[in-house]
Amino acid sequence: MKNRKRILITGAAGFLGSHLCDRFITEDYHVIGMDNLITGDLQNIEHLFKLQNFEFHHHDVSTFVYVPGDLDFILHFASPASPIDYLKIPIQTLKVGSLGTHNLLGLARAKKARLLIASTSEVYGDPNINPQPEEYWGNVNPVGPRGVYDEAKRFQEAITMAYHTFHGLETRIVRIFNTYGPRMRLNDGRVLPAFIGEALRGEPLTMFGDGSQTRSFCYVDDLVEGIYRLLHSDYSQPMNIGNPDEITIKEFGEEIIKLTGTGQKLISLPLPQDDPKQRRPDITKAKAILDWEPKVSRSEGLKITLNYFKALTERELIHKDFALFNR
Incomplete structure (x- = not known):
């Protein structure tokens, strides 16, 4: 060997x-x-x-x-x-x-x-x-x-x-x-699994504040x-x-609703202390030094991730645990 x-x-x-x-x-x-x-x-x-x-x-x-x-x-x-x-x-x-x-x-x-x-x-x-x-x-x-x-x-x-x-x-x-992707915990409190979990359980999707905060999902x-x-x-x-493709939390919730076809509404809770208003990486160095940039589109990655969550057991799907922060 x-x-x-x-x-x-x-x-x-x-x-x-x-x-x-x-x-x-x-x-x-x-x-x-x-x-x-x-x-x-x-x-x-x-x-x-x-x-x-x-x-x-x-x-x-x-x-x-x-x-x-x-x-x-x-x-x-x-x-x-x-x-x-x-x-x-x-x-x-x-x-x-x-x-x-x-x-x-x-x-x-x-x-x-x-x-x-x-x-x-x-x-x-x-x-x-x-x-x-x-x-x-x-x-x-x-x-x-x-x-x-x-x-x-x-x-x-x-x-x-x-x-x-x-x-x-x-x-x-x-x-x-x-x-994001397969093997995330459905109840770990971060925005993507939280939104998908709520959609699959037939619950309103919970965002914090007015949803104008941005995130960039890789x-x-x-x-x-x-x-x-x-x-x-x-x-x-x-x-x-990371992926510099930036999106607001509200827009992201609407994407999840459309993807799951569940038709839920977005509801708002008070914005937590120190919640970041913006998240978008400058990947200039990664491009120049590593010749790296993301290849998987958010629509493609979300479909794979949704299929993973759909395959979870019913016990995992009904587990409910909300984050105190907008992830």
């Missing part, structure tokens, strides 16, 4: 982590998945357990991380990502972004591995400019309800760059914008391709990966 490159993927049982496991298995890596399963689901990766080049470690990266053998790469995707999750477990969210990242940086240094961390557009907070370029420093409330997630990601970037500059560690930072396969290219690039500064 030839020597495969070895990669550790944290948050492996989550939405993005599981798709990344699939991609690196396809690329013939030996994949070591790690997850404490607080928000992850083993069903997302159960199809990989039969493979010789996949192994799974049930572990919390906020504690000491040990992986035997060589490592070529580490992808750090362990973190709650939806408002429902990080409001329920704020301390764990902060710890995985700080202690977890520190532990994995130490592991990467010991193994001489390249580490890519998953940051997000939340580092920009409620932005004052649109679209958001990587040079924008953000508009974040560190003590607001969203601060536990926003500041965890900002610290994660800071300590990663410190290890890069001080220790010469090979690091990459991806800033992920709204992403299909998961496009995102994974961007991450794969960034990992293997020579670029160490933060890079936006």
Whole structure:
């Protein structure tokens, strides 16, 4: 058997982590998945357990991380990502972004591995400019309800760059914008699964405020391709990966109603504190450095995602759990 490159993927049982496991298995890596399963689901990766080049470690990266053998790469995707999750477990969210990242940086240094961390557009907070370029420093409330997630990601970037500059560690930072696709949790509180879940249950679609806030949705396969290219690039500064096709929440809700053919109405709830009014990535750097841009249209991606949600069990479809924030 030839020597495969070895990669550790944290948050492996989550939405993005599981798709990344699939991609690196396809690329013939030996994949070591790690997850404490607080928000992850083993069903997302159960199809990989039969493979010789996949192994799974049930572990919390906020504690000491040990992986035997060589490592070529580490992808750090362990973190709650939806408002429902990080409001329920704020301390764990902060710890995985700080202690977890520190532990994995130490592991990467010991193994001489390249580490890519998953940051997000939340580092920009409620932005004052649109679209958001990587040079924008953000508009974040560190003590607001969203601060536990926003500041965890900002610290994660800071300590990663410190290890890069001080220790010469090979690091990459991806800033992920709204992403969707199969394996999202229907009740995770983010806008797309929330809208689809409400439509399939025959309920009004719930938006916050007047729905004039904007989001930009990237299909998961496009995102994974961007991450794969960034990992293997020579670029160490933060890079936006997302779809710049911007749409208001109200328009998006109307798209979901039309797609599902359910005929519901949109209803409005009060706008939460610090809810971002705009989300649109400037992907100039990704285009120039990675030769990357999204390929899957929103209409195509939504059809695939809707079919995935339709296939869920009735028990999952009737589960109802609303977010406190417009995702």
